[in-house]
Amino acid sequence: MNLLFLFIYFIIILVVIEIHVILFQLTGLKVEVSRFQVISMMTGTGFTTGESELILGHPVRRKLATFLILFGAFSLAVIISSISNFLSDELSMEEVLYVGGAILLAFGGLKLSWAKKKLAGLFNRKMKQNVELADLPIREVFLTNSEDLLLNLHMFEESFAVSKTLKQAINDIDQLDFVVLFIKRGDLIIRKNVYHSEIHEGDQIFLFGDKEVILREFKQAITIMEKKLENIPHSIENQQGAITQSKK
Structure with missing residues (x-):
């Protein structure tokens, strides 16, 4: 009976995993990343990969993750209890010896040189990259050291560059160690001639480069x-805020 219960419960766990893989997929996460992270949360292994930030940075995914962590902890207790009962009630010494013998045979097989060679070839086979650049958190792509800064600069009426082009507002801008990625004006994204486009009140200028240079040149606007956005979280990743810099 214990064995049947364990089998049914493992089926339930597999179904819960697949349900959450689909749910994570619906939030925009790739299926390969979803499955690995779901199993990681379910088992409480806590892999601290860059992919885990895709879960933490999304409110819906965080709620799903909370359920998985709790369900995983509960399931572990159920499984351990069931296995303990099964071992004490039904497993004989003869069966333990069979299991031990099978494990020793597997270990002996892995010591054979031809088996090692075959497995090495299998493991080192070129695999498809599962995580594309677009799936990674922004700091994994842009912020590679403590000198990097990614700035979403909101422009207000008092900002020094309003009604000017960046070329006019900042001397020798082409020689400075930063780039303007694009200017966001409502739903419009300006990527062409960004240095020669007149800045309007309400524009958002996305900058990337040396932290010291950006903070110096845009000190007044920052x-x-x-002051204007002091009650809004300053994070480019949640699309509301302003400054994201490397924590490395």
Whole structure:
């Protein structure tokens, strides 16, 4: 009876995993990443990969993750209890010896040189990259050291660059150690001629480069933005805020 219960419960666990893989997929996560992270949360292994930030940075995924962690902890207790009962009631010494013998045979097979060679060839076969650049958190792509800064600069009426182009507002901008990725104006994204486009009040300028240079050149605009947006989380990743810098 214990064996049947364990089998049924393992089926339930597999179904729960697949349900959450689908749910994570519906939030925009790739199926390969979803399955690995779901199993990781379910088993409580806590892999600290860059992929895990895809879960933490999304409110719906965090709620799903909370359920998986709790369900995994409960399931572990049920499984351990069931296995303990099964071992004490039904497993004889002869069966233990059979299991032990099978494990020793597997270990002996892995010591054979031809088996090692075959497995090495299998493991080192070129695999498809599961995580594309677009799936990684922003800091994994842009922020490679403590000197990097990614800035979503909101422009207000008092900002020094309003009604000017960046070329006019900042001397020798082409020689400075940062780039303008794009300018966001409502639903419009400006990527062409960003240095020669007149800045309007309400624009968002996305900058990337040396932290010290950006903070120096845009100090006045940053100070104004921080005062205006002091009650809004300053994170480019949640699309509301302003400054994201490397924590490495």
